[in-house]
Amino acid sequence: MSLGEPLEIKKVLVANRGEIAVRVFRTCRDLGIKTVALYSDADRDALHVKLADESYYLGPPEPLKSYLDVEKIISVAKRARVDAIHPGYGFLSQNPVFAERIIEEGFVWIGPDPETMRLVGDKLGARRLFSGKGIPVVPGTLEPVNDRDAVSIAEEIGFPVIVKPAGGGGGIGMFVATSPEKLDEYLKRAVELAKSSFGKYEVYIEKYFPLSKHIEVQIIGDKNGHILHLHERECSVQRRYQKVIEEAPSPSLDPQEKEKILKTALEAAKVAKYTNAGTFEFLFDTQSRGFFLLEVNSRIQVEHPVTELITGLDIVELQLRVASGESLSLKQEEIVVRGHAIEARIYAEDPSAGFVPSPGKIEHLSLPSGPWIRVDNGIYEGYEVPPYYDPLLMKVVSFGLTRGQAIARLRRGLSELKISGIKHNKFLVLRVLEDQRFLDASYTTRLLEDQKFYENLQNEDPLPPIPGKSRTETVEERKEPKTKVEKEKVNLWRVASRVRYES
Structure with a gap:
């Protein structure tokens, strides 16, 4: 493997949308690889569509009729005559059936082996596998529980306990019980949510x-069994089990703890016979200083940029190369950490109102720039944020030689970021970056449960003034062209764009 050299893959379809599709396209362009985008009715004017070499219509906005329709995606791949398919994250990215269909049709699958995906995607099966090989997993059940046995099991483990669906993720159906009475209540709710959300009613404790x-x-493995780690990240700033701020390396581990967790991740990856990019996630108990394997994400992660910044490696390029059959020529000792990186996820949602999504038109957008700031995004000024998908707008990432330097630069970057027309969480992130618990790295996953973060919280940047005009006039002009001719120009431009992308 020689990074930057031409690849056998010449054309890639990204079976996804938004910022991750844009991210993959940019690496493909660096490598001279042609790109193919997919879009629903809601994404006709999306940035990933504009940046791709070719774009193809999938269907209605609903994911089941577009981005989750396996056969439609395969049909497009055949029409576009692509060599490979990258799933991004979310949607079908961890679906082994999709991966198998891609491989059956003769395309290169840019991801782990489907059998590995099936193995690590089965939460209880993975817990049994790893615990049987000496990998520490979170204490709890290795089989589904029922309401008859749950309380006795929880008392043996010790309250508090957390109830989790066996077949899902994303925080759905997860409840923390502090007593037998609460456990009984939450168990019923978790079973209902698991069945309605994932089609499987099994839960565990x-x-x-x-x-x-x-x-x-972060793990990367080739098809010859060579597996490397790209060091660790900390993702403890979360709400509803969803990450908001990530950083690399972790400021919480001493050198011995870091070495142990990296070694354990490599051992687990070898047990799973892992190929391509993946993430082995651990829970680290600050009281006992023990850590336990939580789950494996068999795809590229949203937060991969922080790892790229501290290692100097392009993870998407590594994915492409190992998927095409190249061997990893890197040695573990060559992957060293330089500096510190922090990522803030900016969502179209209102933190002061329970994080309700905030779709709508972006009336004004000013992105941060300057030294040591990276922005991965899938939006632009005038873009209509659809209500059908994940509300992630962008990731603002900073780099510094020290953690303090990275924090200061991220604050600067976020202060330059201006988004008007929709509500967002930028001001919440800024409050976290000023909190002493974040500054001294003593924060835990419960940090955002502190209600002080939400008091008098601003949730939208004001529209900037324009000399000689009121802001109301300017907004109205953006919303509606003045004349019939202008309307027709806009419509013709859209039609021309669609024809060019679909041909």
């Missing part, structure tokens, strides 16, 4: 550690 951190290790 784990020990809940109230003062814990979320540490994860």
Whole structure:
């Protein structure tokens, strides 16, 4: 493997949308690889569509009729005559059936082996596998539980415990129980949510550690069994089990703890016979200083940019190369950490109102720039944020030689970021970056439960003034062209764009 050299893959379809599709396209362009985008009715004017070499219509906005329709995606791949398919994250990215269909049709699958995906995607099966090989997993059940046995099991583990669906993720159906009465109530709710959300009613119980951190290790493996780690990230600033701020390396581990968690992640990856990019996620208990494997994400992660900045490696390029059959020529000792990186996820949602999504038109957008700031995004000024998908707008990432320097630069970057027309969480992130618990790295996954973060919280940047005009006039002009001719120009431009992308 020689990074930057031409690849056998010449054309890639990204079976996704938004910022991750844009991210993959940019690496493909660096490597001289042609790109193919997919879009629904809601994404006709999306940035990933504009940046791709070719774009193809999938269907209605609803994911089941577009981005989750396996056969439609395969049909487009055949029409576009692509060599390979990258799934991004979310949607079908961790679906082994989709991966198998891609491989059956003769395309290169840019991801782990489907059998590995099936193995690590089965939460209880993965817990049984890893615990049987000596990998520490969170104390709890290795089989589904029922309401008859749950209380006795929880008392044996020790309250508090957390109830989790066996077949899902994303925080759905997860409840922390502090007593037998609460456990009985939450067990019923978890079963209902698991069945309606994932089609499987099985749930299981784990020990809940109230003062814990979320540490994860980035893995890359080739098809010859060579597996490397790209060091660790900390993702402890979360709400509803969804990450908001991530950083690399973790500021919470001493050298011995870091070495142990990296070694454990590599051992687990070898047990799973892991190929391509993946993340092994651990719970780190700050009281006992013990860590436990939580789950494996068999795809590229949203937070991969922080790892790229501290290692100087392009993870998407590594994915492409190992998927095409190249061997990893890197040695573990060559992958060293330089400096510190922090990522803030900016969502179209209102933190002061329970994080309700905020779709709508972006009336004004000013992106941060300057030294040591990276912005991965899928939006632009005038873009209509659709209500059908994940509300992630962008990731603002900073780099510094020290953690303090990275924090200062991220603050600067976020202060330059201006988004008007929709509500967003930028001001919440800024408050976290000023909190002493974040500054001294003593924060845990419960940090955002502190209600002080939400008091008198601003949730939208004001529209900037324009000399000689009121802001109301300017907004109205943007919303509606003045004349019939102008309307026709806009419509013709859209039609021309669609024809060019679809041909």
